[in-house]
Every structure is written in C-alpha cells, then in structure tokens.
Amino acid sequence: MINSLLSGVFKIITSLVNVLLTPINLLISNYLPELSSALGVVRNFFTASFTYIGWVVDSTFISSETISLLIAVFTMKLLVPLAINTIKLAIKWYHMLVP
Amino acid sequence: MKNIKYIIKRIIIGVGIALVLSFLRGSFLIGVSAKEVSSYNWGTNQFTPLVSTPSVDFTLTSDSSLANQNGDILFSFSIYNNNQNKVPIVNNVRVYSGTSSFVCNFGTVNNSSSGSYNPTTNQTTNGQTAISYSVVCPVNLGSDGLTRVGVFFLPWGQSSQEIMTITFSPYFSFIKDNDSTQDIIENVNDNTEQQIESQKVCTIYDLTQATFISTNLDANGLPFSSSNFNTSDFISISSNDSLSSLSIRTNNPRFCFYNINKFLVSCDSVTTANSPITIPSNASYFRYVVSNKENLPTYKLCKNGNQAIADSQQQINDTLNDSNVDSSSSEGSSFFEDFSDPHGATLSDIISLPLDFVNSLNNQCQPITLPIPHFGDITLPCIKSYISQFVSSGLINLISLVVNGFLVYRIVSSIIDFINQLKDPNNDDLEVMDL
Numbered sequence: 001m002i003n004s005l006l007s008g009v010f011k012i013i014t015s016l017v018n019v020l021l022t023p024i025n026l027l028i029s030n031y032l033p034e035l036s037s038a039l040g041v042v043r044n045f046f047t048a049s050f051t052y053i054g055w056v057v058d059s060t061f062i063s064s065e066t067i068s069l070l071i072a073v074f075t076m077k078l079l080v081p082l083a084i085n086t087i088k089l090a091i092k093w094y095h096m097l098v099p
Numbered sequence: 100m101k102n103i104k105y106i107i108k109r110i111i112i113g114v115g116i117a118l119v120l121s122f123l124r125g126s127f128l129i130g131v132s133a134k135e136v137s138s139y140n141w142g143t144n145q146f147t148p149l150v151s152t153p154s155v156d157f158t159l160t161s162d163s164s165l166a167n168q169n170g171d172i173l174f175s176f177s178i179y180n181n182n183q184n185k186v187p188i189v190n191n192v193r194v195y196s197g198t199s200s201f202v203c204n205f206g207t208v209n210n211s212s213s214g215s216y217n218p219t220t221n222q223t224t225n226g227q228t229a230i231s232y233s234v235v236c237p238v239n240l241g242s243d244g245l246t247r248v249g250v251f252f253l254p255w256g257q258s259s260q261e262i263m264t265i266t267f268s269p270y271f272s273f274i275k276d277n278d279s280t281q282d283i284i285e286n287v288n289d290n291t292e293q294q295i296e297s298q299k300v301c302t303i304y305d306l307t308q309a310t311f312i313s314t315n316l317d318a319n320g321l322p323f324s325s326s327n328f329n330t331s332d333f334i335s336i337s338s339n340d341s342l343s344s345l346s347i348r349t350n351n352p353r354f355c356f357y358n359i360n361k362f363l364v365s366c367d368s369v370t371t372a373n374s375p376i377t378i379p380s381n382a383s384y385f386r387y388v389v390s391n392k393e394n395l396p397t398y399k400l401c402k403n404g405n406q407a408i409a410d411s412q413q414q415i416n417d418t419l420n421d422s423n424v425d426s427s428s429s430e431g432s433s434f435f436e437d438f439s440d441p442h443g444a445t446l447s448d449i450i451s452l453p454l455d456f457v458n459s460l461n462n463q464c465q466p467i468t469l470p471i472p473h474f475g476d477i478t479l480p481c482i483k484s485y486i487s488q489f490v491s492s493g494l495i496n497l498i499s500l501v502v503n504g505f506l507v508y509r510i511v512s513s514i515i516d517f518i519n520q521l522k523d524p525n526n527d528d529l530e531v532m533d534l
Contacts, residue, residue: 010458014451025445040444046452054462059482061499066506067460073510074457077517 009075165244165273172203172236172245174271190251194236197243203236301401333361333384334400335410341401342376342385354398356382 018025029036057067172194192203238245250265336342342354355366356379364379378385402410464481471477487495 010454014447014454017451018447021445021447021450025447028445036444039446039449043444043448043452046455050456050459051462051465052467053456053459054464055467055479055481057460057462058464058484061483061495061502062506063499063503064461066503066510069507069510071457071460073514076514080517 165240166242167240168244168273168275169239170237170273170275172238172271172273173234174267175231175233176250176265176267177231178265189232192232192234192236192251193249194238194245195247195249196238196240197246199239199241200249201236201238203234205232205234301399333357333386336378336382336385336400337402338378338380338382339402340378342378342398344376344398355386357384357386359383 028039178189189205192205193200194203195201336356344354354376356364358364358381361384364382367376464483466481467479469477469479483495
C-alpha cells in the first residue's frame, strides 16, 4: 500500500518534471539529436543498472520494511524543505504586498 | 541546552495556540447551539414509600432555578417491589410547578424479564424484576420552578398496600426551548423530510448490460431449469418499494425475492407490462430470472426518497471502505501514460534518474543471467533464497536482524540530524541536493 502510494508520488513528480521541461526536451530531440543520443546512452546505462537493484538488495538481507522506511525518509527530506521554502516564499510575498 | 529551551518554548506556544483555538471553537459551538441543555440533581434519588393509594408524590428540594422556563424535562426511574413478585404499573407521571401540573410522555419501558414494551399499551402486573421508565415532560414552569413529581399507578387489586422502591436516576435534563427561529427551522426541516419521504426515486434497470453468473441452478436452490439465468447482483428492496416490469418478453421473466440472509422467499412471474409486482414483506433483495439472456426486459424500481438517499449513502460508504487495491496500480498507471515522452532520451530522463533509482528499490529480486562469450550463460540466483537451502532460517534471520537494525539506526540518526537542521527558523540554508 505504502509502496503504491510512493510510486504514485514519484510518477507525479516525474510527470511534472516532464511538463516543465517539455520545451527543452523538444528542443533537444528536434534540433540536437546527437545530444539526445548521448543522453539516451546515459539513461540506458542507469536503467539497465536499476534492473539489478532488486538482486543487490536481496543479497544485502535488507527487508522490504527497511526499504520502505528508507524511501519514506527520502521522500520526507525532499518534501519538507520544499514545503518550508514555499511557506517562506509566501510570507516574503505577503511582506512585499503589505504596505 | 539552548536547543532544549527552544523546543520547550515552541511546545508551550503550540499548546497555548491549541487552547485558544479550542476555546474559540467551543464558543462558536455554543453560539450556534439550537437548544440549551442543562442537567440538574434531584437531591435525593431514592424513595421507599408505603403505597396505599394509587399515587405518590415526591417533593423536590431544589430547582427553583427553573422558574419561568419553558422546555422539556427528561428523566428516568425504576420501580420494584420489595417483597413480592409484583411490580406496580405506572399509569402516568406528572411534574408540578406550584399548583400547575404537566403530564409526561413515556419512552420505551425496559423490563429485563419481559423485554421492551410500551407501558401505555402493554402493561403487566407480574414482572419479575424492576421496570424502568423514561419520561419526557413538556412544561411551562411558573415562578415556583419545579416543585414536585407525581407518579400515579394502576390499581393492582390484590393488595391495597405495597412497599416498593422508586429509584430516580440521579440527574434529570432540562431542554430549554429556544426562540421561535429554531421552531421555524425544525418545521422547515420536518416539511422537507416529509416531502423527501413522499417523493419516489425511481431507477430503470436495463438488463441488456447485465452480467450473468451461471446457467445452472441458483446457489440458494432456485427450482428452475438449467436454462434459466440469474442476474449477478442482489438488488436491495423493501416492501415499501414499488417494482414493475416495463415490457413483456417471451423468455418467461420472473422476479425472485430473497430475505436478509439471501435465501429465497418467493418468485413472481411477469404477466403484464407496467403492472406492479407484489413484494413479500420479508424481502430484502431481489434478482431477475430469465430463461433467455438474448431477449431481456427492462424494469423499474421505485423507492421513497429517504430510502433512496440511505441506499446511496450506503453505496458511497461501501466504496470508501473498500480496501481492495488490486486494480489501483493499473488504473493509476493509465493516468500517466499520456505524460510519457515519445521523443527519445531528453533532459528530463536524466533529471528524474534519482527518482527512478529510489523507485527501483522496491523491485523484486530476479536471477541475473550474464551471457559470457565462449562459455555460455551464467545465472546468479537470488542470494537469500539460495543460501536458505544450506543455512538454517534462524541464522538468516539473525543476519537480517543485524543488517536491518544497523541500517534503521542510521536512518533514524539521519532523521534527527535532519530535524536539527530545521531548528533554526532564521537559517535559510536548506540544500535539497545535499540531502
């Protein structure tokens, strides 16, 4: 259940990144095909590497609960600064608007 | 030490804010309360009178505070006989304000030997144990407030004197009538409820889209041939609903009714279009049974408004409480299909690699197959399952315990360090990339 939720969060973030970078992505894929190929090599390398992570994790005797905790902490560390900075930004705007 | 003081200071501020919010919330609740409910103490709550007449009065020692108040008085009391298996039956109860008296209404009487019944319609003098009465008294109290409570009994005829004990529950409640605005609101609500109750909410079921569970006999023993089909769903119904078929088909359609346990009650063949179908009084569900699923009729089910709303709410509750997530992964993934980049490798693929890495940590172990030139393929099995063939599970659990314990300790330590980074509100140095 938690893993499904976390996977959903990651997919949302990935989709948002895709949306934000759409102009740059289109620029690279249409006008810089060599750069796209280079990026593809890097991506394929890591994608191939990630397929073995399950085997590596199993070999280290790390339980799925610990992995879930690790991912949850990672997610928290990403989201908490984001939330704090958002609040700070909102306060900063508020002070700018208040005469 | 400085950190501890800072944390304590923040906790005190947080608690203070919570208390203020609670106070404000409570004030608002009181402000919008429709009626004021107060509790009062009877003072003495047990009486043991010698009853020679079919009534007894109890003078109250308090409650002049209720002077000139209008509202409802709620209280309960129990009566039991001290020396015989007979309990005097209360005919009525009155409350007094000076010389004015107000007749009370009974609630349900609970008798542990006879169950629940209404004392005004089904009284008995042979109760084995105490009878409890719940009473509601609409009153317009005068300047004396509440002064007396009178209990009047039915004459039991066998003895002119009985020693009994009446035990009042220690507190009674007074629901003060509010201003007329609340009455208007209640009247509007009552009228609305009555209108909803009188309205019929009808649903037309088109069985051309229905699914079928079997061509065999019904699981509950329906006496039909194997050529009959049962629609898959039990549809809730009550005798207050109305049911009719909108058309007549040649496939011998029948409405079959089931009780709350989904056992068959009866079946009714459809002979006339748009004629109402008689619903058994104990029917809780029904299904439509046909002999030819290629030629299906439609039918109409009408419920009263309140029942339709209740069914709708129940359906929503069932959906909310459905913890089955088997299909959520595929359904959720389909949402993101349109976001995939069809243009090959791009910058976003590189940026999202850390997330892909974290996401891949949940991957199940798969044996690794390495193609070696001139040697063939080498398969590396999953270590844990491979070792478990040679080593006892206790040793594996011990190793797993040590590894996971160490890792969890490091994770928790990192959480503490992370929180320490957040302790200073004046520090903006939060480096996401360093986390």
